[in-house]
Amino acid sequence: xxxxxxxxxxxxxxxxxxxxxxxxxxxxxxxxxxxxxxxxxxxxxxxxxxxxxxxxxxxxxxxxxxxxxxxxxxxxxxxxxxxxxxxxxxxxxxxxxxxxxxxxxxxxxxxxxxxxxxxxxxxxxxxxxxxxxxxxxxxxxxxxxxxxxxxxxxxxxxxxxxxxxxxxxxxxxxxxxxxxxxxxxxxxxxxxxxxxxxxxxxxxxxxxxxxxxxxxxxxxxxxxxxxxxxxxxxxxxxxxxxxxxxxxxxxxxxxxxxxxxxxxxxxxxxxxxxxxxxxxxxxxxxxxxxxxxxxxxxxxxxxxxxxxxxxxxxxxxxxxxxxxxxxxxxxxxxxxxxxxxxxxx
Amino acid sequence: xxxxxxxxxxxxxxxxxxxxxxxxxxxxxxxxxxxxxxxxxxxxxxxxxxxxxxxxxxxxxxxxxxxxxxxxxxxxxxxxxxxxxxxxxxxxxxxxxxxxxxxxxxxxxxxxxxxxxxxxxxxxxxxxxxxxxxxxxxxxxxxxxxxxxxxxxxxxxxxxxxxxxxxxxxxxxxxxxxxxxxxxxxxxxxxxxxxxxxxxxxxxxxxxxxxxxxxxxxxxxxxxxxxxxxxxxxxxxxxxxxxxxxxxxxxxxxxxxxxxxxxxxxxxxxxxxxxxxxxxxxxxxxxxxxxxxxxxxxxxxxxxxxxxxxxxxxxxxxxxxxxxxxxxxxxxxxxxxxxxxxxxx
Numbered sequence: 001x002x003x004x005x006x007x008x009x010x011x012x013x014x015x016x017x018x019x020x021x022x023x024x025x026x027x028x029x030x031x032x033x034x035x036x037x038x039x040x041x042x043x044x045x046x047x048x049x050x051x052x053x054x055x056x057x058x059x060x061x062x063x064x065x066x067x068x069x070x071x072x073x074x075x076x077x078x079x080x081x082x083x084x085x086x087x088x089x090x091x092x093x094x095x096x097x098x099x100x101x102x103x104x105x106x107x108x109x110x111x112x113x114x115x116x117x118x119x120x121x122x123x124x125x126x127x128x129x130x131x132x133x134x135x136x137x138x139x140x141x142x143x144x145x146x147x148x149x150x151x152x153x154x155x156x157x158x159x160x161x162x163x164x165x166x167x168x169x170x171x172x173x174x175x176x177x178x179x180x181x182x183x184x185x186x187x188x189x190x191x192x193x194x195x196x197x198x199x200x201x202x203x204x205x206x207x208x209x210x211x212x213x214x215x216x217x218x219x220x221x222x223x224x225x226x227x228x229x230x231x232x233x234x235x236x237x238x239x240x241x242x243x244x245x246x247x248x249x250x251x252x253x254x255x256x257x258x259x260x261x262x263x264x265x266x267x268x269x270x271x272x273x274x275x276x277x278x279x280x281x282x283x284x285x286x287x288x289x290x291x292x293x294x295x296x297x298x299x300x301x302x303x304x305x306x307x308x309x310x311x312x313x314x315x316x317x318x319x320x321x322x323x324x325x326x327x328x329x330x331x332x333x334x335x336x337x338x339x340x341x342x343x344x345x
Numbered sequence: 346x347x348x349x350x351x352x353x354x355x356x357x358x359x360x361x362x363x364x365x366x367x368x369x370x371x372x373x374x375x376x377x378x379x380x381x382x383x384x385x386x387x388x389x390x391x392x393x394x395x396x397x398x399x400x401x402x403x404x405x406x407x408x409x410x411x412x413x414x415x416x417x418x419x420x421x422x423x424x425x426x427x428x429x430x431x432x433x434x435x436x437x438x439x440x441x442x443x444x445x446x447x448x449x450x451x452x453x454x455x456x457x458x459x460x461x462x463x464x465x466x467x468x469x470x471x472x473x474x475x476x477x478x479x480x481x482x483x484x485x486x487x488x489x490x491x492x493x494x495x496x497x498x499x500x501x502x503x504x505x506x507x508x509x510x511x512x513x514x515x516x517x518x519x520x521x522x523x524x525x526x527x528x529x530x531x532x533x534x535x536x537x538x539x540x541x542x543x544x545x546x547x548x549x550x551x552x553x554x555x556x557x558x559x560x561x562x563x564x565x566x567x568x569x570x571x572x573x574x575x576x577x578x579x580x581x582x583x584x585x586x587x588x589x590x591x592x593x594x595x596x597x598x599x600x601x602x603x604x605x606x607x608x609x610x611x612x613x614x615x616x617x618x619x620x621x622x623x624x625x626x627x628x629x630x631x632x633x634x635x636x637x638x639x640x641x642x643x644x645x646x647x648x649x650x651x652x653x654x655x656x657x658x659x660x661x662x663x664x665x666x667x668x669x670x671x672x673x674x675x676x677x678x679x680x681x682x683x684x685x686x687x688x689x690x
Contacts, residue, residue, distance in 0.1 A: 216569055217562050257602035271616030
């Protein structure tokens with residue numbers, strides 16, 4: 001029996017400049033560049049085993065503190081489609097067993113699909129013995145459909161590039177990947193995730209990205225982004241927390257302004273979200289420098305210098321509506337957990 | 346002793362299409378037209394007495410359930426400046442005693458300055474024996490600085506016009522007034538005001554209007570408004586509640602998107618505000634048709650057909666963060682309470 005196996009660990013990431021709106025769905029090409037930091041405490045571990053004895057792909061997911069379950073429906077389908085990409089690259093038709101688990105609550109509003117598809121990509125490529133560099137891994141993770149998975153591949157502070165050429169599917173497909181701006185040890189920031197609602201209704205992310213362009217404000221958001229990307233890039237290089245925070249907060253608000261003015265609109269914030277927005281702004285006026293960012297959900301990521309993270313977390317937990325917090329320092333990118341096994345009989 | 350006295354009653358109003366951003370501060374000329382309904386239960390009563398024995402203007406304000414107090418500082422200054430306008434029109438330099446009281450909580454987030462300056466204008470004009478028609482009264486109320494006061498002059502559903510000419514101060518000053526679209530009895534709607542925070546920090550409205558243009562989204566908002574004004578106008582004429590509600594809600598969200606993206610940004614919503622936004626949207630999906638609108642504060646105006654207003658008010662009061670509600674049907678415009686007194690010795 002021939003098996004090829006590898007295990008990868010991938011971090012979730014939080015975007016300072018958001019990916020919002022997909023320009024080409026098939027290749028997951030965005031309308032704008034984005035910048036994120038990897039989260040060192042929110043990880044997905046995935047083992048992929050290609051096995052000639054299998055008659056179909058078997059995908060087992062283990063959510064935080066839950067029993068493993070076989071993926072079905074759309075969740076299964078997305079993984080199978082990505083396995084097909086890997087098989088096509090390797091020229092094989094061997095089915096795979098995928099075992100994937102998260103070490104963070106799946107209801108924490110931390111996008112788990114980015115970590116999941118980054119880990120799947122890295123483990124699958126290693127198991128198949130493909131020789132891909134970081135750029136190629138990032139491109140491949142992007143094509144999974146969870147675009148921001150490409151940002152979980154490189155280490156630390158990461159930018160997902162938008163090609164500077166006119167839109168051309170083939171050129172963009174090759175040029176839209178993510179790369180480190182700085183390693184984790186360059187700057188000691190912490191993302192304190194404040195979870196305000198573990199029962200939020202979810203809107204699928206494909207639907208989100210389709211709706212973005214229906215907002216009359218979307219074009220204005222796109223026009224603003226190059227300046228904000230430049231500010232965030234500079235802020236990271238210069239370790240200028242105020243510059244980072246201002247650009248980051250403005251970008252999150254602009255993304256949500258687009259959501260709230262889409263057709264139909266999406267209101268991701270809830271009462272707890274607003275309490276945190278006001279608290280963070282008020283703390284700043286009192287000298288505790290922290291900034292919020294919010295993805296497509298009600299939970300709030302409060303970014304601060306690590307020296308302030310315990311105070312921030314304590315204060316967040318005292319706000320009405322906050323259920324718990326998860327502190328993340330800046331994390332490494334996706335890596336293999338153990339050497340790829342050689343072919344085993 | 347020569348006295349000239351008159352008393353006027355003016356309604357507050359709630360805008361379906363918001364006035365947001367002032368094009369000319371001196372004359373209070375807006376960037377966009379707006380449409381509102383008068384609130385029949387939120388009234389200001391103002392008595393103006395021009396008295397030759399006075400050596401300065403005396404302004405006494407009585408807030409809801411509070412003792413009367415003499416206005417000082419900016420509050421006094423705004424009234425005095427408007428009295429100067431009236432005196433200039435009448436060719437007199439006689440000082441006035443102004444006694445004004447609200448029958449609604451001043452902390453309810455219902456703009457009291459619109460009702461206040463509409464009542465001051467109507468009473469002052471009557472006391473001075475000036476012959477002004479509704480259009481002239483509306484123009485004069487607008488110039489008070491509280492622009493939306495011009496919408497409290499005519500009755501029922503009211504539009505504040507934006508001249509269709511290129512911007513010309515003198516032309517616009519004469520053409521930017523408010524006029525009824527329909528009388529109160531035309532359509533039986535109710536505004537249930539849900540008060541979520543009686544301690545909100547206030548940002549002055551002059552500051553608000555100045556900040557509006559600092560949002561990169563302001564131009565997009567302006568471009569959207571003519572279609573929304575047309576929709577609301579038609580909806581009122583046709584009594585089409587769905588059409589009214591959709592345009593009204595989109596306009597409120599667009600105004601707040603502008604606020605949140607201004608430099609610096611303003612976040613008027615709080616936890617209770619978000620709870621109401623989600624509740625109203627959820628009630629609609631269950632068949633209870635109501636729509637929200639929000640001025641520059643956290644309280645929410647929930648507009649419904651009057652047949653549904655008790656249910657809406659009861660459900661609002663059960664939401665976390667809602668302190669109390671005030672129901673308003675569509676109100677008449679500003680009127681004199683009693684005949685103007687003749688000159689009295």
